[in-house]
Each structure stands twice: as structure tokens, then as C-alpha cells.
Amino acid sequence: MIELKHLEKRFQIGDQTVHALDDVSLRIEQGEYISVMGPSGSGKSTLMNILGLLDRANSGDYMLDGINAGKLNEAERTRLRSEKIGFVFQSYHLVPRLTARENIELPMMLSGIAGKARKQKVDDVLAKLDLLDRAHHSPNQLSGGQRQRVAIGRAIVMKPSILLADEPTGNLDSKSGEGVTQLLESLNAEGITLMVVTHDSTLGARANRQLNMLDGRIV
Amino acid sequence: MLWRDIVTFIIHVLSRHRFRTLVLWIAIAIGVVAVNLLTALGEGAKFFILEEFNVLGRNTLITLPGKKETSGGMPPLTGESPRPLTLKDANAVSRLSGVRAVAPIVVGQLEASHAGKIRELLTIGTSRDFFSIRQLGVSQGQILPVLDLNKGEAVCVIGNSSRKELFSNKPALGQWIRLGDTRFRVIGVLKQGGTSFGFDMDDVIIIPVSNAQSLFNVEGLFRLFVEVQAYHQLDTIKGNIVELLKERHEGEEDITVISQDAMLSSVQDILETLTIAVAGIASISMLVAGVLIMNMMMITVSQRVKEIGLLKALGATSSSVRLLFLCEAGFIATVASLSGLLLSHVIILLANLYFVEVQFHSPWWAQSGSILLAVFFAVIFAWLPAQRASMLSPVEALQGKQQKEIA
Ligand SMILES: Nc1ncnc2c1ncn2[C@@H]1O[C@H](COP(=O)(O)OP(=O)(O)OP(=O)(O)O)[C@@H](O)[C@H]1O
Ligand SMILES: [Mg+2]
Numbered sequence: 001m002i003e004l005k006h007l008e009k010r011f012q013i014g015d016q017t018v019h020a021l022d023d024v025s026l027r028i029e030q031g032e033y034i035s036v037m038g039p040s041g042s043g044k045s046t047l048m049n050i051l052g053l054l055d056r057a058n059s060g061d062y063m064l065d066g067i068n069a070g071k072l073n074e075a076e077r078t079r080l081r082s083e084k085i086g087f088v089f090q091s092y093h094l095v096p097r098l099t100a101r102e103n104i105e106l107p108m109m110l111s112g113i114a115g116k117a118r119k120q121k122v123d124d125v126l127a128k129l130d131l132l133d134r135a136h137h138s139p140n141q142l143s144g145g146q147r148q149r150v151a152i153g154r155a156i157v158m159k160p161s162i163l164l165a166d167e168p169t170g171n172l173d174s175k176s177g178e179g180v181t182q183l184l185e186s187l188n189a190e191g192i193t194l195m196v197v198t199h200d201s202t203l204g205a206r207a208n209r210q211l212n213m214l215d216g217r218i219v
Numbered sequence: 220m221l222w223r224d225i226v227t228f229i230i231h232v233l234s235r236h237r238f239r240t241l242v243l244w245i246a247i248a249i250g251v252v253a254v255n256l257l258t259a260l261g262e263g264a265k266f267f268i269l270e271e272f273n274v275l276g277r278n279t280l281i282t283l284p285g286k287k288e289t290s291g292g293m294p295p296l297t298g299e300s301p302r303p304l305t306l307k308d309a310n311a312v313s314r315l316s317g318v319r320a321v322a323p324i325v326v327g328q329l330e331a332s333h334a335g336k337i338r339e340l341l342t343i344g345t346s347r348d349f350f351s352i353r354q355l356g357v358s359q360g361q362i363l364p365v366l367d368l369n370k371g372e373a374v375c376v377i378g379n380s381s382r383k384e385l386f387s388n389k390p391a392l393g394q395w396i397r398l399g400d401t402r403f404r405v406i407g408v409l410k411q412g413g414t415s416f417g418f419d420m421d422d423v424i425i426i427p428v429s430n431a432q433s434l435f436n437v438e439g440l441f442r443l444f445v446e447v448q449a450y451h452q453l454d455t456i457k458g459n460i461v462e463l464l465k466e467r468h469e470g471e472e473d474i475t476v477i478s479q480d481a482m483l484s485s486v487q488d489i490l491e492t493l494t495i496a497v498a499g500i501a502s503i504s505m506l507v508a509g510v511l512i513m514n515m516m517m518i519t520v521s522q523r524v525k526e527i528g529l530l531k532a533l534g535a536t537s538s539s540v541r542l543l544f545l546c547e548a549g550f551i552a553t554v555a556s557l558s559g560l561l562l563s564h565v566i567i568l569l570a571n572l573y574f575v576e577v578q579f580h581s582p583w584w585a586q587s588g589s590i591l592l593a594v595f596f597a598v599i600f601a602w603l604p605a606q607r608a609s610m611l612s613p614v615e616a617l618q619g620k621q622q623k624e625i626a
Binding site: 049052054055074075078079081082087089093095097098106107109110111112114115154158 | 220221223224228231232235525526529530531532533534535536537538539612613614617
């Protein structure tokens with residue numbers, strides 16, 4: 001469960017202060033499917049970064065499953081992030097020199113899980129995402145939809161409780177976009193909290209709950 | 220992260236960036252090769268020189284006029300002393316118990332002539348014992364006869380080049396050579412032997428010591444070689460010689476007695492210092508490699524900003540990012556320096572096959588030192604880029620931006 005109270009995030013650009021998040025309060029239950037929409041610069045990515053513990057708010061509280069995330073130091077946040085949160089980015093962010101399999105394995109490797117335990121989990125994920133025959137391909141040998149599936153595999157391999165997807169279909173044609181969306185929705189059906197930033201209102205409408213942002217506020 | 224994963228990760232990175240890896244590899248290997256080859260050269264020279272000094276046996280003491288000023292360092296090799304070391308002193312020393320042989324030495328440069336041919340030769344006045352102490356043998360004839368030290372005889376033993384220059388291919392034994400105003404009969408020709416202890420033994424003429432004294436018109440000896448019967452007596456006899464000569468010189472200790480060991484060790488000290496200095500100079504090339512590593516790492520960090528952001532987003536802590544970069548530098552330095560060491564060994568091996576007289580070898584401290592230094596420099600110089608990478612904020616790094624102040 002996520003609870004945000006009076007969250008503020010400001011950026012200083014020269015002598016100008018941008019209110020990327022302006023008094024955001026929000027409560028998200030485990031297993032919800034939420035879409036975040038709004039014009040460019042309205043603070044969607046900023047909200048995702050703070051929820052994903054990649055960034056910190058200037059003020060306000062962020063409780064994640066009963067933990068006050070604002071009070072954690074860098075190492076603790078990193079740990080919590082790798083345990084609870086999976087990211088899917090618009091531009092996939094796969095490591096080009098690693099194979100699909102190794103990319104999916106990366107989060108487990110970074111958190112020091114031993115090789116044996118990793119193999120089984122990666123196999124499971126590859127099977128689930130129908131990527132077994134692509135396991136040893138490098139990202140540039142994969143289509144956009146396949147790359148995003150690998151990225152989703154990497155996001156869920158640590159069995160996080162929340163999946164944050166910032167425009168996951170933004171770089172995809174409608175057909176592969178649809179495949180990726182269905183995959184995310186099926187993961188949500190299994191119980192993961194899913195939060196998707198999108199510019200596509202039909203896509204946004206598929207979520208159980210829609211958040212609209214404007215100038216750093218939820219409206 | 221597990222060590223195995225770190226290594227795999229690094230190997231992936233290094234094999235992906237082949238050119239960069241190759242440049243770093245070569246730079247580090249060159250540093251290691253430079254250190255090892257230069258020290259091998261120094262060591263080779265050291266052993267070559269020590270070998271030269273080794274011709275005198277361990278049982279030999281060298282007495283020279285003049286008091287050595289300090290306890291360390293080289294003795295005065297050309298010391299002029301107010302009170303000379305005389306043949307009477309030499310006789311007295313030869314009567315000490317435990318002394319097997321004494322060879323007084325008077326040296327100088329004289330014109331030697333035979334049948335109109337004139338050559339400037341190094342003239343050594345000494346005794347029969349000189350030949351055994353210096354391990355000199357003759358290829359023709361015989362060595363100097365047994366004589367009282369103060370008795371002369373007009374005979375000489377000549378080096379092989381001296382023979383060739385004065386007699387060409389004609390027989391030399393029994394012929395006369397004029398030295399100054401005296402004629403000496405050739406009774407022996409030395410075996411061709413190299414140079415040793417500063418004297419080229421091929422280019423000499425050896426005559427009885429008292430003849431040399433009158434030729435040069437000197438009373439004092441240049442050196443007195445003393446051979447003892449047993450090595451364990453060396454120090455005792457050394458003390459006895461000092462005592463005896465002090466007594467004979469009116470209570471003044473105006474001679475120096477050194478053993479070959481002492482001399483070797485001071486020469487060795489000098490050569491050791493030389494080798495270390497050379498190694499130090501070579502280490503500067505490591506510093507150059509270090510700076511190169513820093514530049515390369517800086518470039519990699521800025522090229523890999525997105526990846527660093529991703530790693531952090533996926534659960535890498537700042538310290539594991541730093542560790543990854545430091546390990547990368549340490550890893551390439553280790554592999555490159557080990558291959559540099561291997562290359563040095565191959566070059567030294569070939570050099571030793573080619574130059575048989577001098578044996579080069581890189582001492583253990585240069586081998587391990589060069590590797591440690593390479594890895595040390597690599598890690599030190601990678602520190603700044605690694606630190607910079609670890610400080611990147613994941614959000615901005617993922618957007619491909621460098622670190623900025625966060626309000
Ligand atoms: N690192 C930063 N430094 C300065 N300003 C920033 C930074 N990140 C975001 N901002 C500003 O904060 C505001 C919100 O940005 P954000 O990226 O959250 O918008 P967004 O809703 O994701 O837009 P888009 O739809 O274009 O992705 C914008 O005005 C942006 O310029
Ligand atoms: Mg955005």
C-alpha cells in the first residue's frame with residue numbers, strides 16, 4: 001500500500017523555481033491498476049520517480065508498505081527499491097552488450113543473488129513472457145515489442161509489489177503496444193500494483209482508476 | 220554483487236570496448252616491461268661486475284696503505300699515504316700464523332721493447348704467490364720463481380697480447396725484453412684470460428717485486444694481497460695484520476685491510492642503489508599509464524551515464540557502482556601487468572641466449588613491485604571517475620544528463 005501526503009517537488013532552473021509536484025496526496029491499494037495522464041511537463045514522470053524511490057520529494061510524506069521512505073538513506077532506498085519496485089521505461093533501457101537473458105538477470109545479479117537461484121527464476125520469467133527462444137539474443141536483434149517484453153521481464157524478476165511504467169508503449173506501433181499492455185494487465189491480474197503513464201486516452205481508460213495531472217497537481 | 224558476477228560484468232565491458240581495452244592493456248604492459256627490463260639490465264651489470272671482483276678468493280685480504288676514513292663506502296683505491304707499506308712489512312705479515320701466501324704489488328706503466336718494437340705495458344711487480352692468489356696460469360713456460368721478496372731476478376712473465384705485440388709469431392720464451400734500463404728474460408706467457416679487477420691481464424708484464432721497486436724507484440707497495448689458510452680465520456688474521464703493521468709503523472694505524480666480502484658488499488651496495496634508481500625511473504612510465512587510465516575511465520563514465528543510471532535504478536548502490544569501476548581498472552591492470560611480466564621474461568630469456576657473458580634477470584622485488592604498482596596506480600587513478608559515476612543521480616543519468624545540483 002502506498003500513501004502520499006502533501007508531497008512537494010521543486011526544481012531550480014536558473015533563478016526560476018518549477019513546481020514539478022505541488023501538494024500531491026494519494027493513496028494506492030495493493031493490486032490497483034492506475035493510469036496517469038496529463039500534458040507534457042505536468043509532473044507525471046516526477047511522480048513516478050518519487051514513487052519508485054529514484055528521487056526524493058522536497059517535503060511531504062511517502063509511506064510504502066508501512067515504511068517511511070523519506071527517512072531512508074541511499075543504500076536503504078536502493079534495497080527497498082530492488083525488493084518492491086519494478087520499472088518499465090519508454091526507451092527500454094536494456095544493456096546492449098548483454099543478452100535478453102542476462103538483461104533479465106541483472107537486478108538479481110546486482111542484489112547479490114547466487115547464480116543457481118537466478119537461473120530458475122529467469123527461466124520462469126522467459127517462459128511467462130514467451131521469450132524462451134530469444135533468450136540468447138542481444139537487444140539489437142529484437143523487435144521493439146520484444147525489447148519491451150524483456151524490459152518487463154527484468155522489472156518483474158525480483159517479484160516486486162509495484163510496477164511503474166512510464167509510457168511503456170510510447171515507442172511501439174499499435175500492435176506491439178497492445179501486446180505489451182495486455183502483458184502488463186495480466187501481471188496486474190496476478191496481483192501486482194500497476195501504474196502506467198500514458199498520453200493515449202483509450203489506453204488510460206482501460207485502468208481501473210485514472211489520475212489526471214496538471215501543473216504538478218492531481219486534478 | 221557477487222565477485223563472480225563482477226568479473227563477468229567487467230569482462231563483458233572490456234570485450235565490448237576493445238580499442239579502449241587494448242590501449243590500456245598496452246600502456247600498462249609497457250610500464251611493467253620497462254621496469255622489469257631495466258632492472259634486469261641493472262642486475263645483469265651488477266652480476267657481471269661482481270663476477271669480475273670475484274677472482275680473488277674468499278680467503279684473500281687486501282692490505283693497502285692509508286687509513287680508510289669512514290667505515291662504509293669504498294676504500295681509497297689510489298690512496299697516497301705518508302708512511303709506505305714496505306717489503307719488510309710484507310715479510311712480517313707472511314710470518315703471521317695462518318697466513319698461507321702474500322703477494323706484494325707494485326704497479327706502473329713502462330715502455331717495453333724487443334728487437335726495435337716498443338709497447339707501453341702495465342708492469343706488475345709481485346711475487347710467485349700472486350699467481351695462485353689471482354688464479355693465473357701460464358700457457359707457455361713457467362711463473363715467477365721462488366725468491367726472497369727483496370731479491371730481484373731479471374725474469375718476466377708476459378700476457379698474451381703483450382707477447383703478440385712484441386714477438387708477433389716468433390717464440391717468446393727465453394727472449395729478452397728491455398724495461399727501462401733493465402733487460403728481463405721471458406720465462407712464461409700467461410693464459411689468455413679476460414680482464415679482471417681493473418687490470419687487463421693480457422696486456423701486462425709481470426716481474427719480481429724488488430726489480431719493479433728499483434725500476435719505478437719506489438719503496439712503498441701499492442697493495443699487499445694476503446691469503447689465509449682457512450676462511451674462518453679471516454677476521455682474526457685481519458686484526459692481527461692491523462696490529463702488526465700498527466706496531467711496525469710506530470703505533471699509528473695507517474693501513475687498511477679489507478676482505479673481498481667487504482669490498483664486494485660495498486660494490487654491491489652501489490650497484491643495488493643504481494638498479495633501484497633505474498627501476499624508479501621506469502616506474503614513471505606506470506604513472507603515465509595511470510593518467511591514461513584516468514582519462515579513459517572519465518570517457519567511459521560519460522559514455523555510460525545511462526547504463527549507470529539504469530544499474531542504480533535496478534538496485535545497484537553507489538558503492539557497488541564505484542566498486543564496479545574500480546574493479547574494472549584493477550582487473551585490466553592485473554591482466555595487462557601479468558602479460559607484461561610474461562613478455563619481460565621472454566625478452567630476458569632471449570637476451571640471455573644472445574649475450575652469454577652477461578646474465579640478465581629481473582629480481583623478485585621488481586617483478587612483484589611492478590605488478591603491485593600497476594594495479595595500485597590503476598585503482599588510484601580510476602578513483603575519481605569511479606566516484607563521479609557513483610554520484611550520478613539515477614533519474615538524470617537515465618535521461619542521459621550529467622549530475623546537477625538538486626534543489
Ligand atoms: N531534473 C530536472 N531539472 C529541472 N527541472 C526538471 C527536472 N525534471 C523535471 N523537471 C521539470 O519538472 C516539470 C515536470 O516534469 P516531468 O518530467 O515530471 O513532466 P512529464 O509530465 O513527465 O512530462 P512528459 O509528458 O513530457 O514526460 C517540468 O516542468 C520539467 O521541466
Ligand atoms: Mg515524462
